[in-house]
Amino acid sequence: MDDNTRAEENENGVEGINTKVAKPISVETILHMQDGTGEDSYARNSTFQATGMASVTDLLLQEASSLLHLPAQGWLSVADLGCAAGPNTISLANRVVAHLQEKSFDHGDALEFQLFFSDNPSNDFNTLFRSLPPLMTFSNLHANNINGHHIESSPGDECAKRWYFAAGVPGSFYTRLFPRNSLHLVVSFFALHWISKIPEIAQARSSNESNEGSRSLYFPMPEVIEDFTKQAHTDLCSFLNHRAEEIVSGGILFLVFLGRQTSSSLERQPASVTQGSKCYTTSCTSQDSRVAGHTAFLYHLLHLSFDDLVSEGLIDVRTKESFNLPYCDRDTNDIKKAVSESGLFTIRILEQQTCSFWSKEDKEEMEKSHEEVGRRCCKLIKSIVGSLVEAHIGSHLSQLFWDRFEKKAAENADYALNSYYYVANIVCLRRN
Numbered sequence: 525m526d527d528n529t530r531a532e533e534n535e536n537g538v539e540g541i542n543t544k545v546a547k548p549i550s551v552e553t554i555l556h557m558q559d560g561t562g563e564d565s566y567a568r569n570s571t572f573q574a575t576g577m578a579s580v581t582d583l584l585l586q587e588a589s590s591l592l593h594l595p596a597q598g599w600l601s602v603a604d605l606g607c608a609a610g611p612n613t614i615s616l617a618n619r620v621v622a623h624l625q626e627k628s629f630d631h632g633d634a635l636e637f638q639l640f641f642s643d644n645p646s647n648d649f650n651t652l653f654r655s656l657p658p659l660m661t662f663s664n665l666h667a668n669n670i671n672g673h674h675i676e677s678s679p680g681d682e683c684a685k686r687w688y689f690a691a692g693v694p695g696s697f698y699t700r701l702f703p704r705n706s707l708h709l710v711v712s713f714f715a716l717h718w719i720s721k722i723p724e725i726a727q728a729r730s731s732n733e734s735n736e737g738s739r740s741l742y743f744p745m746p747e748v749i750e751d752f753t754k755q756a757h758t759d760l761c762s763f764l765n766h767r768a769e770e771i772v773s774g775g776i777l778f779l780v781f782l783g784r785q786t787s788s789s790l791e792r793q794p795a796s797v798t799q800g801s802k803c804y805t806t807s808c809t810s811q812d813s814r815v816a817g818h819t820a821f822l823y824h825l826l827h828l829s830f831d832d833l834v835s836e837g838l839i840d841v842r843t844k845e846s847f848n849l850p851y852c853d854r855d856t857n858d859i860k861k862a863v864s865e866s867g868l869f870t871i872r873i874l875e876q877q878t879c880s881f882w883s884k885e886d887k888e889e890m891e892k893s894h895e896e897v898g899r900r901c902c903k904l905i906k907s908i909v910g911s912l913v914e915a916h917i918g919s920h921l922s923q924l925f926w927d928r929f930e931k932k933a934a935e936n937a938d939y940a941l942n943s944y945y946y947v948a949n950i951v952c953l954r955r956n
């Protein structure tokens with residue numbers, strides 16, 4: 525972990541006060557999902573992403589097979605940006621390759637596939653590589669006399685063989701990652717809501733003592749939201765421009781990421797979702813519809829948990845106030861604007877889906893007790909933002925923080941269980 529960006533561990537233990545003067549965090553260096561395959565890992569706590577992914581994979585496959593020009597022979601390269609590690613990553617790669625492989629048999633000989641798994645350098649690439657299924661190549665294919673119809677992989681088929689060459693590419697997707705014209709299909713699931721940095725103005729505002737308690741993202745003022753919105757726009761434009769260099773003409777960019785409801789589509793959402801969003805934007809004293817309900821709820825819980833550490837004398841208010849997430853909810857208008865400014869892609873699909881964070885099985889378990897709601901909420905959020913909290917207050921205080929977070933989530937169990945929805949932007953672009 526970067527010394528400049530991580531809070532000093534409190535040498536006096538839990539009795540002392542941890543003071544942190546906010547320094548800009550290096551998102552690329554710090555942000556990663558919880559490592560490994562243990563109970564708290566992202567790999568074991570990514571079911572909402574798995575469900576969201578499963579619900580749009582058919583759309584992705586349909587677009588890819590109808591739009592991509594599959595060569596009669598040779599190879600195709602696919603990149604997964606913000607891949608993390610875990611069953612979602614493997615299952616997505618298996619399904620995409622199996623589907624295109626199947627299609628390629630209709631056109632000629634079997635194609636070979638190169639899959640690039642890309643994420644921030646601090647991502648747990650070791651776990652990812654260890655979980656890759658064994659490679660099958662052309663020689664296996666011919667030796668086993670397998671034709672295309674036998675390699676189709678079904679959703680969740682993690683034990684399947686691997687029909688692609690795999691490589692890891694460390695780096696931020698807000699930079700160039702691949703050579704020019706080298707990719708045919710680029711996908712990114714549940715990653716692009718992370719922006720490249722906390723906007724400097726917002727960071728300065730939250731570090732300024734005179735602004736304590738009034739201007740941080742826990743209570744988002746319009747100008748703070750504006751800073752984040754601008755950063756998100758700059759980032760999306762730069763993401764598109766870099767991908768435009770890397771993707772071949774006619775290639776596909778398929779993106780799914782968290783967002784906020786596009787105002788004109790509000791009335792099409794279920795009433796409870798709209799009420800939920802309003803409830804949580806209002807309770808955070810912002811009337812600004814640019815804050816999504818799920819984000820406001822997350823900040824609400826972060827705020828309450830940090831508040832506990834402050835009142836227990838474990839951190840000071842400035843440490844709390846200077847915590848920010850490099851995160852922004854965009855809507856479909858924001859996306860349209862960036863695509864049109866880039867001028868290098870044609871929009872094929874641009875829509876939104878509203879989904880619950882919990883599966884039916886999750887809900888059944890969570891209905892048993894508020895404590896269970898607290899536990900599951902905590903695991904879900906910790907597996908995603910744990911690295912950022914730890915970078916801010918150190919590992920010891922982090923553990924105390926997550927204990928508080930679990931309790932706060934349990935106290936908000938009704939909302940967490942019944943109204944905790946997210947909005948996903950679903951975008952398919954074709955390189956001109």
Ligand SMILES: C[S@@+](CC[C@H](N)C(=O)[O-])C[C@H]1O[C@@H](n2cnc3c(N)ncnc32)[C@H](O)[C@@H]1O
Pocket residue numbers: 555556557570573574577605606607608609612613642643644647695696697698712713714715716718719720908
């Ligand atoms: C919630 S995980 C999604 C993982 C996987 N795609 C899935 O759907 O389960 C988001 C991933 O995006 C990565 N990420 C965030 N910002 C990034 C950036 N600028 N460049 C590359 N990866 C980034 C994070 O490190 C994390 O692994």
